[in-house]
Structure formats: structure tokens, C-alpha cells
Amino acid sequence: MKTAIIGFPRIGENRELKFATEKYFRNELTIDELEDFSKELRKKHWQLIKNSGVEGIPSNDFSFYDTTLDTACLLNVIPKELTELSLSESEKYFALARGYQGEKGDIKARPMKKWFNTNYHYIVPKFEKDTTISVTGDKIFKEYQEAKNLGIDTRPVIVGPFTLLQLSEFAPEVDRGNIVAELTTAYKEIIQRLSDLGAEWLQIDEPSLVKDVTAAELQEFQAIYQELLADAKIKVLLQTYFGDIRDAYETVIKLPFAGIGLDFIEGRKTVELLKQGFPQDKVLFAGVVNGKNIWRNNYQQTVDVLTQINQENLVLTTSCSLLHVPFTTENEDFSNEIKQHFAFAKEKLTELVDLADILAGAEEALKTNQKLFADNRFIENKVVQEKIKALAAEDYVRKPDFEERKELQKDAFDFPILPTTTIGSFPQTREVKLTRAKYKRHEISEEVYDQFIAQQINEWLKWQEEIGLDVLVHGEFERNDMVEYFGQNLSGYLFSKNGWVQSYGTRGVKPPIIWGDVAREKPITVKWSSYAQNQTEKIVKGMLTGPVTILNWSFPREDISLKDSTLQIALAIQEEVLDLEKNGVRVIQIDEAALREKLPLRKTDWYSEYLDWSIPAFRLVHSKVQATTQIHTHMCYSEFTDIIPAIDQMDADVISFEASRSNLAILDELKRQHFKTAVGPGVYDIHSPRIPAVDEIKQTIGKILAKVPLEKVWINPDCGLKTRGIPETTASLTNMTEAVKQIREEL
Structure with missing residues (x-):
């Protein structure tokens, strides 16, 4: 053999x-x-x-x-x-x-x-x-x-x-x-x-x-x-x-x-x-x-x-x-x-x-x-299992409906046309990584570490205000990875020390391992999101990773279904969403970058084996928030044109997605299928170190406005910025906000 x-x-x-x-x-x-x-x-x-x-x-x-x-x-x-x-x-x-x-x-x-x-x-x-x-x-x-x-x-x-x-x-x-x-x-x-x-x-x-x-x-x-x-x-x-x-x-x-x-x-x-x-x-x-x-x-x-x-x-x-x-x-x-x-x-x-x-x-x-x-591998969490069994159809539905929420949010936020934001993270510099590592190794105290993170947040909030971004982010300097960071605060997860896997080029990810039943043990993001919101009069987005992406970017269990594992995570993230809302965070982005990743390769299996539970799992996360809490999500580097109806069924208020490398190809399909959700197609590529000029970004926005109604468009990069350097990040975002400023004047 x-x-x-x-x-x-x-x-x-x-x-x-x-x-x-x-x-x-x-x-x-x-x-x-x-x-x-x-x-x-x-x-x-x-x-x-x-x-x-x-x-x-x-x-x-x-x-x-x-x-x-x-x-x-x-x-x-x-x-x-x-x-x-x-x-x-x-x-x-x-x-x-x-x-x-x-x-x-x-x-x-x-x-x-x-x-x-x-x-x-x-x-x-x-x-x-x-x-x-x-x-x-x-x-x-x-x-x-x-x-x-x-x-x-x-x-x-x-x-x-x-x-x-x-x-x-x-x-x-x-x-x-x-x-x-x-x-x-x-x-x-x-x-x-x-x-x-x-x-x-x-x-x-x-x-x-x-x-x-x-x-x-x-x-x-x-x-x-x-x-x-x-x-x-x-x-x-x-x-x-x-x-x-x-x-x-x-x-x-x-x-x-x-x-x-x-x-x-x-x-x-x-x-x-x-x-x-x-x-x-x-x-x-x-x-x-x-x-x-x-x-x-x-x-x-x-x-x-x-x-x-x-x-x-x-x-x-x-x-x-x-x-x-x-x-x-x-x-x-x-x-x-x-x-x-x-x-x-x-x-x-x-x-x-x-x-x-x-x-x-x-x-x-x-x-x-x-x-x-x-042999038995772990002790089951009966409480979590009972919560899953008790879920009913109404738990997956947000009220009031999208159109009514849109009008309420328009009055509540009064954003300008073409509101600008970023996807969430800012550059993870060597200093940020070293300080986080020192804290993890107990070489510095929590007080010293918190002072450092607060300083980073304050500096970047001030800079965002200076260039004129409309919805700010705190930068995620306390986070090592958009999945691992959440998993570290959820029971049922294990983390490798050196379990790196190539994602693209030199970019590696270290997927956590779902070992057992998943439940939230304590608030995860509330501390720094609420801190950031208290430092400015502008809106600061709370940043979360969605349950489908957490599942898809982890090594999943093989002893239960992907659906049940995802619903466990969804209930945990739902608790985080509601805690953010209670602490004054009015815009919450729940990233589903990997929504398509486990979509069956055969279209005939899409709904029966995946979309029929993955889309409701996302809705479960935000179904209980107030009408005036605006829910964003983000998706990247996948082909979404053929699942547009399913994405609309996520019932988010705003969806941003990668579009710059694909020449905004998704926009035609959004228009054809009368996509209801407000959209933020990425106007420049963050996986490249090149800096887009103001005119280049204006041309990209012009292409977007030719296919998407003005009142439904947000302006943002196509993904998070943690892998980029500070000079290219600040130059690109400055050009982005300047492009929007000029277009607003022209309009």
C-alpha cells in the first residue's frame, strides 16, 4: 500500500x-x-x-x-x-x-x-x-x-x-x-x-x-x-x-x-x-x-x-x-x-x-x-445546548422592518451624503505588537498596558476627526486577530502557539480550535468600544466578528453539525451586541468576512446545506437591538454576486464589501436585484501598498454612484488596515476623505 x-x-x-x-x-x-x-x-x-x-x-x-x-x-x-x-x-x-x-x-x-x-x-x-x-x-x-x-x-x-x-x-x-x-x-x-x-x-x-x-x-x-x-x-x-x-x-x-x-x-x-x-x-x-x-x-x-x-x-x-x-x-x-x-x-x-x-x-x-x-473528550455545557433547543422562529427576526428602521436611523444620526468610515482596524505597528506581547508575558502591568492602548485610541480618534471621517473606529489595537480575540473570551475554545496557516502571500492566520460547547464568559469588546465613544462627539463603531466567520475561520468540531456550532457562537455574540448597546455604542459592525467560505461548491446545495442556517445565525446576533441602533457588516475577497438575495436577508442596515480589485463588478448585480441594504463598496485596495490618488478615488466613487442611489452609498476602504503601514494608511484615507469632500461640493 x-x-x-x-x-x-x-x-x-x-x-x-x-x-x-x-x-x-x-x-x-x-x-x-x-x-x-x-x-x-x-x-x-x-x-x-x-x-x-x-x-x-x-x-x-x-x-x-x-x-x-x-x-x-x-x-x-x-x-x-x-x-x-x-x-x-x-x-x-x-x-x-x-x-x-x-x-x-x-x-x-x-x-x-x-x-x-x-x-x-x-x-x-x-x-x-x-x-x-x-x-x-x-x-x-x-x-x-x-x-x-x-x-x-x-x-x-x-x-x-x-x-x-x-x-x-x-x-x-x-x-x-x-x-x-x-x-x-x-x-x-x-x-x-x-x-x-x-x-x-x-x-x-x-x-x-x-x-x-x-x-x-x-x-x-x-x-x-x-x-x-x-x-x-x-x-x-x-x-x-x-x-x-x-x-x-x-x-x-x-x-x-x-x-x-x-x-x-x-x-x-x-x-x-x-x-x-x-x-x-x-x-x-x-x-x-x-x-x-x-x-x-x-x-x-x-x-x-x-x-x-x-x-x-x-x-x-x-x-x-x-x-x-x-x-x-x-x-x-x-x-x-x-x-x-x-x-x-x-x-x-x-x-x-x-x-x-x-x-x-x-x-x-x-x-x-x-x-x-x-474516551470522552470534554464536559458538555448543558445550558448552552438547552438554549439552542429553545430557539424559535421569532428569535431570528428584527423589528421593526428595514424600511421603518431606515427612516428612524436617518433622523437619529443625520449623517451627510456619502458618509465616510473605515472597516475597523488601524496599523498594528511593531510597538503595538511588542507591547501586547509584553502584557501577555506579564512583563508590564495591566495599568501600563491600558494606558498604552488608550493613548493609541486617543491619537487615532483625533486624527480621524482631523481628516473628517464621519463614523470613527477605535482601531482594535488590543486585538491580535479578529477571530482569536473573541475566542479567547469564549468557553469551548483552544489556541495554538504556532498554528499558522497561509491566507494569502505572506499573510498567515492562526485559527483557533473549537474544542467544546461555546459560551460567552464575560464582555469582550465593551471596555474599549465604550471608552472610545466617550472620547468624542462623533459616532464610534463597535467592532465585532460575526458567528459564521468565527466558525469558518476556526478549526470546527467534527462531532456536532456546523449549524449547531455556529448557533452557539451566535448566542454568545448576541450577548456582546446587547452589552455594547447598553453602554452607548449606537453603530455596531458585525463582520462576516468569511460568509461564503463554507458555501457548498454546488449551487444545488447552497440553501439546504448552508444558507438556510448561516443567514439566520447572523440575524440571531442582532435581532434584539433597538431600531435606532445601526447594524453594519463587512465581507471581503469572495464572489458574492450570485448570493445577493441571501446577503440582503441578513437584514443589516449597512453592508461594506471588497470591490476595488474586482472593478466594482458586484454593483451591477446589486442594481439588478434591487438590493435594499445601504452599501459601502471598497474604494481602494488595502492589500496593496500603493496609495490611490484623490482623482482615482473620485472616479471610483463616480462609478459607484452611476449604479447605486446616492442615499444608499457609504465610502470606505475595502478591508481593515492592520496589515498596512502608517504612512500609506494616513495618505490613502486622507485622499479618500478629500475625494468625498470634493464630490459633496460638486453635488
Whole structure:
């Protein structure tokens, strides 16, 4: 029985890649030094996987920013405006990801979207009229050769042509047929060159097959691979993940793939599909170890599933790349009683080897695992469970209705046209992080820490007033993360010390772990939100994270439903909302940045499996506030145009969302569907260091007003500002408020 993995975390055991890349951004490392560092990091990871006993080791799953971006650069899918600038290859690469503003030109970053149903983000490629697809990059070949020189035979990995087409943007004049033909030719060249280097396998990732696939799309997929595999002198593994391929299964098994990778964790119909028949001349790569969650694999359940399908030509693998889980539990301070329930990336390698041994007849690992799952893990919170059972339909409805609230709030707040605000956080400077760390380590007293936080809030409130923002924020200087901060004040949560996961580029998140039943233990944000409101005559927003986002950006339990877990969190956040209201906070923003993240990839499952409970869970949080308390929410870096009605059903008073990188594409759909909620489309991109000019922001606002009624528009950046530096933050927001000032005068 062989084992393999689809991909491995590239950020390093201690986020080494993040820190090295950021040194490059600060000109503290040259590109050659960064390349040398990454070469050593890849070597370390390949050797770790090999030493674990896992045979199937991937290469080219490494990336400085994003593998979809890597694939676009490999294939020369570079916007014309960028090719015309005299930038180096590395400067072009990072310009696509982060934008570029300097003496050589001014380029906006490419749009960034969520990678299917994960919190990882990819950079959206764009096919233009002048795009000439050709294999101009060499990363996939260099990394394969690197490993080979170390005596490690790897399986190169690349995003497949069908998924690349599905995820990309097409300029209006582009001939898709020509693009498909050129892509196919380029992929054939990649296959040939890898074959010439001695590669035995190539893994082509096609996760788009787990979505709803139309007959036309399936025909396109089939045509691509019939041509692509016709003379392939290398074994091609078609790798899918994040669900099952029910629409494409019959087509896929008839194509000459040497191996097919299927997801047994999220693929609800995978076993059913295999029972219809699987070609004995193909290798089944069975994704039986969860690549997205951190709980130990239940060996007996996995063995039972594999016994059902009874496939002999089998490789055990992960359900998806392990980049979605932290590196290892070895760096954690959990007690052994707790740690034994977790498997991060390194431990999942051991799980694969254990399962292979068990299927070969070994019993010890199975017995130990069975005992782990037989024992009770935690003490249940009966009070919370009873509250969930007692919820009734009226608990999810806010009164009075939206239109009546809108008029009451108009009188209560008297905001000017185009009211300005930010999404919530301000730069988390080195000083802020060090002071918070000192307080956490008990190196400074609570009094000293509180004085520091109060000073930060006071300075930024004063600055916001000076530039003329209408609704202020306190800056969230006391918060480390928008989910972890809340989880630390909720029972039922555990927190890792070093459980970092890549979100995009050099940005990592450290998802907390939902260990048991969730309940609020004490007020969480009231102290600093009410303090900030008492320092100014202007409105200061209270800032909360919504229950769906807290759930989606945590590692959830697997012993209860996502719905029940989310409702537990919703009741806890509801208590916080009502406490803020009692303490004079009149505008409360409840962020649901990750609302779409666990939306099923198939539209037919959207309501029955997710929206029917996630939208009510949000309404539960704010259903009991007064009519004159204004509820805001925020969403970012996902495609929302197809769930506009569900977003309107959240019954918030104002919704802000990322729109700058997507060219405000969502506005047409808002107009078409008569979106009732007031909106704040982001007028500039905070994930790029470039500073938008006043005229640029005015033009963006003009586009918004052409599609959204003036009285419904708020003006704000597209996301929080904690990852940005102070100079770019102050310059950008000053330009934003100046742009609004000029437009108000013009109107």
C-alpha cells in the first residue's frame, strides 16, 4: 500500500518564508538571496516528507505568493500594461500580487479571490487580446530538478488548464477557443519537458470538477485532455479535491489518466461513484486524511470506507493540500491529553503511514486510535445546548422592518451624503505588537498596558476627526486577530502557539480550535468600544466578528453539525451586541468576512446545506437591538454576486464589501436585484501598498454612484488596515476623505 500527499505547507515550520519574503519587500534581501533561502526550505520539507515514510512527494507546490499566479507566470499570462514596464521578472510577479508604484510605473494588483471553500486566496489571471500563451517560465522544471539532485524523486504539481480557465478573467475581445488551443499546446510542452527530465508522474489539479459542471464545460474538459494525453510519455494524475466529481466522473474514468485523485472527506458521493465502477488499469489516489481540519483521523472509519470500495490499485493520500493546516503539533504547549486529538501537517504524514500499515495487517496503531475515540473528550455545557433547543422562529427576526428602521436611523444620526468610515482596524505597528506581547508575558502591568492602548485610541480618534471621517473606529489595537480575540473570551475554545496557516502571500492566520460547547464568559469588546465613544462627539463603531466567520475561520468540531456550532457562537455574540448597546455604542459592525467560505461548491446545495442556517445565525446576533441602533457588516475577497438575495436577508442596515480589485463588478448585480441594504463598496485596495490618488478615488466613487442611489452609498476602504503601514494608511484615507469632500461640493 503506497502513500502520497497533494501538497505541503510552504510557509515553513516557523513562518520562515513569510519573514524572508518580507525582508525582500523591504530591500533587506536580494531576489537571489530569497531564492537561495527558498531552495533550502524546499530541501528541508522534501526530506521531512521522505523521512516520514510517505512515498509520493510533490514538487512545485511551493510558492512565494500563490500557485495560480505561478501558473499564469509560467504560461506568460501577464497583462500587457505590466509587460510594457521595464521591471524584472520578480518585480512583475509581485506587482501582479501586490501592485507596483514607483519610478517605473503605477500598476494595480490583480484581483484576489478565495480558493474554492477555503480561507486561502488566489490571484486571478487575465486573458487579454494580446496574451500569447507559451511556456516562458521554468519554476516547475527547476524545482523538480532540485529535488532530483538531492536524490528525491518528486511528482511535479500544476494547476490544470480547465481550472485555470474557470478561475480566470477574460477580456471581452478574447477568443476562448484560441486560448484553449494555446493552453493545451503549452501543457503538452510541460509534459514533454518533465518527461525529458525523467519525471515519472505529473499531478494536474482540477478542483473545478467538484463544482456544478455543465455539458459544454465537460465537453471542453474532455477535448483538452484527449489532446493533452494523446502522446504523453509521463503518468498523469488528475487530482481533485473539496468535493466529489459526480458530474464529470463518467468522463474522467474514460480518459487515459494513469491516476485519479478523489476526495473522500468532502466528497459526499465519492464512495457511491466508485461503486459504479473504477478502471483497474488506473491508480486510485484516495483522499482519506482530512487536509483542512486538525483532528486525528478515525482509523476504523477510514478502514471501513476503504473496505467498501475494495480497490487494489490504491494510493492513500490527503483530501487536499496540507497548506490549509498548521505545520506540526510538536511546537505546541497543549497537554498530551489534548494534543493526542490533533494532527497538523507533519502528523498527517504519520497517519497516512499508519493507515497503510493497518491495511497491510498491523494492529497496534489501530487499537491505540480506537481507544482515543472511545474516551470522552470534554464536559458538555448543558445550558448552552438547552438554549439552542429553545430557539424559535421569532428569535431570528428584527423589528421593526428595514424600511421603518431606515427612516428612524436617518433622523437619529443625520449623517451627510456619502458618509465616510473605515472597516475597523488601524496599523498594528511593531510597538503595538511588542507591547501586547509584553502584557501577555506579564512583563508590564495591566495599568501600563491600558494606558498604552488608550493613548493609541486617543491619537487615532483625533486624527480621524482631523481628516473628517464621519463614523470613527477605535482601531482594535488590543486585538491580535479578529477571530482569536473573541475566542479567547469564549468557553469551548483552544489556541495554538504556532498554528499558522497561509491566507494569502505572506499573510498567515492562526485559527483557533473549537474544542467544546461555546459560551460567552464575560464582555469582550465593551471596555474599549465604550471608552472610545466617550472620547468624542462623533459616532464610534463597535467592532465585532460575526458567528459564521468565527466558525469558518476556526478549526470546527467534527462531532456536532456546523449549524449547531455556529448557533452557539451566535448566542454568545448576541450577548456582546446587547452589552455594547447598553453602554452607548449606537453603530455596531458585525463582520462576516468569511460568509461564503463554507458555501457548498454546488449551487444545488447552497440553501439546504448552508444558507438556510448561516443567514439566520447572523440575524440571531442582532435581532434584539433597538431600531435606532445601526447594524453594519463587512465581507471581503469572495464572489458574492450570485448570493445577493441571501446577503440582503441578513437584514443589516449597512453592508461594506471588497470591490476595488474586482472593478466594482458586484454593483451591477446589486442594481439588478434591487438590493435594499445601504452599501459601502471598497474604494481602494488595502492589500496593496500603493496609495490611490484623490482623482482615482473620485472616479471610483463616480462609478459607484452611476449604479447605486446616492442615499444608499457609504465610502470606505475595502478591508481593515492592520496589515498596512502608517504612512500609506494616513495618505490613502486622507485622499479618500478629500475625494468625498470634493464630490459633496460638486453635488
